[in-house]
Amino acid sequence: MCAKPIETKDISYEALLQGNKDWxxxxxxxxxxFFDKLSDGQNPPVLWIGCSDSRVPANQxxxxxxxxxxVHRNIANVVVHTDMNMLSVLDYSVNVLKVKHVIVCGHYGCGGVKAALGNKQVGIIDNWLRNIRDVxxxxxxxxxxxxDPVKRFDRLVELNxxxxxxxxxxxxxxxAAWANGQELSVHAWVYSLKTGIIKDMEVTSNCLDDVTPAFKIG
Incomplete structure (x- = not known):
């Protein structure tokens, strides 16, 4: 017989289910x-690509x-052209949901970015963190x-x-969406765990003119 579910330090397995009922x-x-409307379907105007960190929930x-x-989340909100998971989410968001905004949101104090700044071997995640080292x-x-190492850390979060x-x-x-006249803007944000405030990095793009020539298609 399997062992009983392990309880976390602050939240038990049973408490999660009870919390759902309370909510x-x-x-x-x-x-x-509320749930009748929610079950009718979704029409979100925003795709959020953020870090998996439990302290950075997009809705809250x-x-x-x-x-x-x-929402799409991964370690350190990395966006690379070889990530089929991310590309599938992006494709569905843009071509099916017709979102108006795609936001890549990092956060100061990100453990993934901090690990990428160091030389310590972590494990399989080292391969993922190489994308940040490329940045x-x-x-x-x-x-x-x-x-200043703190400022350097913060800046890499922003640049990522x-x-x-x-x-x-x-x-x-x-x-392709822009070429077809679709309304779509791409943004970079960084969230502060210390203040709760989001910093707009002011690099919004909304047309083909902003695409790097090396990546421009047709």
């Missing part, structure tokens, strides 16, 4: 038709509701000029989000 009850008390930090944001290599002159947004913009998926 359903409270939600129905506030809006009796943007004060939005279930159904408002389509560092691309911006090595800027990064090497930053003497910006690079991710650039990679989204350079995909054939987004370029």
């Amino acid at each position: 359903v009850r409270d939600t129905i008390d506030k809006d009796p038709g 930090i943007t004060n939005t509701k279930p159904g408002d944001i389509f 560092y290599r691309t911006h090595e002159l800027e990064m090497s000029a930053i003497q 989000a910006i690079e991710g947004a650039s990679n989204i913009m350079n995909t054939s998926i987004v370029q």
Whole structure:
């Protein structure tokens, strides 16, 4: 016979299920038709590509509701052209859901970015973190000029989000949408765990003119 489910430090397995029941009850008390509307389908205007970190939930930090944001998360919000999972999410979001915004959101204090800054071997994730090291290599002159290690860490978080947004913009998926006149903007954000505030990196792109020539299609 299998062992009993392991309890975490603060939340038991049973508490998760009870929490669900409590949430359903409270939600129905506030809006009796909430789940009827939710089950009718989704039409989110936003695709959020963020970090898997448990402290950065898209809906809570943007004060939005279930159904408002389509979400893809991975370690350190990495966006690379070889990730079929991410590309499948992007394709569905752009071509089926017709989202208006794609947001790549990093966060200060990101463990994945911090690991990429060091030389310690972590495990299989080292292969994933090489994508962040590539971002560092691309911006090595800027990064090497930053003497404060905290500021250097923060800047790599920002550059990783910006690079991710650039990679989204350079995909054939987004370029085809823009070529067809679809309304779509790509953004890079960084969230602060210390303040709760999101920083807009102000690199929004919404047309083919912003695509890097090396990646421009047809």
